[in-house]
Amino acid sequence: TQLLEQSPQFLSIQEGENLTVYCNSSSVFSSLQWYRQEPGEGPVLLVTVVTGGEVKKLKRLTFQFGDARKDSSLHITAAQTGDTGLYLCAGASAGKSTFGDGTTLTVKP
Amino acid sequence: NAGVTQTPKFQVLKTGQSMTLQCAQDMNHNSMYWYRQDPGMGLRLIYYSASEGTTDKGEVPNGYNVSRLNKREFSLRLESAAPSQTSVYFCASSEEFRRTQPQHFGDGTRLSIL
Numbered sequence: 001t002q003l004l005e006q007s008p009q010f011l012s013i014q015e016g017e018n019l020t021v022y023c024n025s026s027s028v029f030s031s032l033q034w035y036r037q038e039p040g041e042g043p044v045l046l047v048t049v050v051t052g053g054e055v056k057k058l059k060r061l062t063f064q065f066g067d068a069r070k071d072s073s074l075h076i077t078a079a080q081t082g083d084t085g086l087y088l089c090a091g092a093s094a095g096k097s098t099f100g101d102g103t104t105l106t107v108k109p
Numbered sequence: 110n111a112g113v114t115q116t117p118k119f120q121v122l123k124t125g126q127s128m129t130l131q132c133a134q135d136m137n138h139n140s141m142y143w144y145r146q147d148p149g150m151g152l153r154l155i156y157y158s159a160s161e162g163t164t165d166k167g168e169v170p171n172g173y174n175v176s177r178l179n180k181r182e183f184s185l186r187l188e189s190a191a192p193s194q195t196s197v198y199f200c201a202s203s204e205e206f207r208r209t210q211p212q213h214f215g216d217g218t219r220l221s222i223l
Contacts, residue, residue: 004151033210042113042199042214043152088152092209096168099151 003027004091004100012106016078021103023089024071030092032072034063037086037102079107111135115200115215122190122222130185130218132200140203141183142211143167143175145196152199157208158183165208190222 007022023032031050035043047056049065049072056063060083062075076083086102116131134141143155144167154167158177172194174186187194198218201211 031210041216042201044214045212048210090152090209092207095208097154097209097211099153101149101151 004089004098006087006089006100006103008103009101010104010106012108013079014108015081018075018077019079019105020073020075021087021105022071022073023091023100025091025098026070027091027093027098028069030069032065032069032092033090034072034074035088035090037088038084043088076105079105081107081109083107113200113202113213113215115198115218117218118216119219120221122187122220124190124192124222126190127186127188128190129187130198130200130220131182132184132215133182134200134202134213135181136202136204136213137180138202138204138213139180139206140208140211141177142201142203142208143173143183143185144199144201144211145169146199146217147196154208155185155198159206159208167208192222194220195222196220 005024033048034046037043047063052067052069054065060077064073084107088102090099113134141158144152146152153169156175157165164175176184199214201214203212
């Protein structure tokens, strides 16, 4: 069974602060996706990473895929209240996708 | 452009009742998915469809049936609802022919089985 552990489970910060959330597994993934989900809505795909060591940037969000393709991180610079939400990672391997339980981020004004 | 539309948004059923959750996408995507989301268990794939007329079981298919009527629509049916099926159900689509990379999700159907 593939497991994806996300940490921290909850994170509350002030607007303007930086933060990093993590997605870790003992399994190797062919690709990994990050999503953001707001209450009452479905997840929104932010990025897909496929190459070990890959770094992708989306405005203030920086995504990194570990060299061994077992872990990933999401760094947000100068967080805004609009970044509030549940951040989910999902790893794909052998035709199966495994979702983590997510990190709930609250950015206070 | 509506994206992925799910109906209904909320539903309460009694044990043993049946119902069909509807999903339609207007992006001309090939792949469609049904997931359930439960606290502490993440999103789990129920069924996947790569194209019209084809469906594959996911991680948790027991108690569910699906129908890919055409390229736009993918429905999920509970024949005899059980309390364990209380969950939030999400439909998703993707332009990729991959069961592992859903790109666009609907806003979900919140289903309670009493």
